[in-house]
Amino acid sequence: MTALLRPRDGDALRAEIRWVARRADVPVVFGGAVDEDTLLLTEFVGTVTTGLRGLSVLRTSGLGGQAMQHRRPASVADYRCASTITHDYDAAVSGEGLRSVIAVPVVVADRPRAVLYAASRGASPLGDRTAEVVVAAGRRLAHEIAVRDEVDRRVRLLELAAPTTSTAPAVTEELREIHAELRALSGGAGDAGLRDRLAGVCARLTGVLTGEPAGAVPQLSRRELDVLAQIALGCTNQEAALRLSLGAETVKSYLRQAMSKLDARTRHEAVALARRHGLLP
Incomplete structure (x- = not known):
């Protein structure tokens, strides 16, 4: 990278x-x-x-x-x-x-x-x-x-992560966790340039793990993707709310909107579809 x-x-x-x-x-x-x-x-x-x-x-x-x-x-x-x-x-x-x-x-x-x-x-x-x-x-x-x-520390972790055949699954999961934490960190960044940088790092990481987006890609908002990134790690709505400094009801609302745009019936299907479309790593 x-x-x-x-x-x-x-x-x-x-x-x-x-x-x-x-x-x-x-x-x-x-x-x-x-x-x-x-x-x-x-x-x-x-x-x-x-x-x-x-x-x-x-x-x-x-x-x-x-x-x-x-x-x-x-x-x-x-x-x-x-x-x-x-x-x-x-x-x-x-x-x-x-x-x-x-x-x-x-x-x-x-x-x-x-x-x-x-x-x-x-x-x-x-x-x-x-x-x-x-x-x-x-x-x-x-x-x-x-x-x-913290962003610099996590970017360095990304750059040091060189997956091998035996370690690829574990590294992929670690990169997904880093992706979710980077998205959570962006909510506390008061500098617009830093928020753009975080978005660029997340996009790069997603591209590395998923390749090119497949087909027509649903347009999810930044916050909808933030919520899905936490759900992808197995977080409950309450846990996602704490990590993103949002209310639990707000998280539920973003999750519903994301599921609707992805035409998903469950939260887990929404995560799978987002990954298929190259929206999440």
Whole structure:
């Protein structure tokens, strides 16, 4: 298989920074991704100088370093006079005129992956509302990165799975489980590009296991296929609902619609027909 490139996490980071700028009453929002123990500032809204652009923040230095080190938000009411942080980056911060600053780490699997900042230039400290918005953005970004990590992990499993004659049935069943979980993961993906990528991976996987679609193919919706993928694993309606974050009645409705489009009398026949048409692996 040819690996699909992971969407750049910087795109998701940029989206959250812009969201904070729209939702919070704060003049400056910025941030960057963490690589090993170093944060690189790359995304900005409201800055008037280039002093912060491309700045590398070490895990042991400054407000961002404190947020990374302790894996929790850190803030100062007046950056220049703060005694709780190192002042390695005073020139860049003072050049931008920033005073009240909050730094929120984006933590995935107990590891900082990015840091979001909000800052003001006035004497008044940032309010609780601003802090709540930045923290919410950090949580959303952490969820998005976690989903992308899981997708990458499962794609690697797909690429490593090289069926042999003796292992083909077991590998096929494992690939079907991966297909169903990828479809379930797509429901929690907030990024449209990532959802498209998931759909592409699922389509590739289905093609590998079923070949070309047979005859006229019924047009099932994304959610109808999501439900059938779970049913194919032997899930009950309730189990499928939990895995897809849907209501049990909603799952039943999607299943009925899929059965009707496939002209199937039972759920198991619906799965068999979907596979025959190349809609499921």
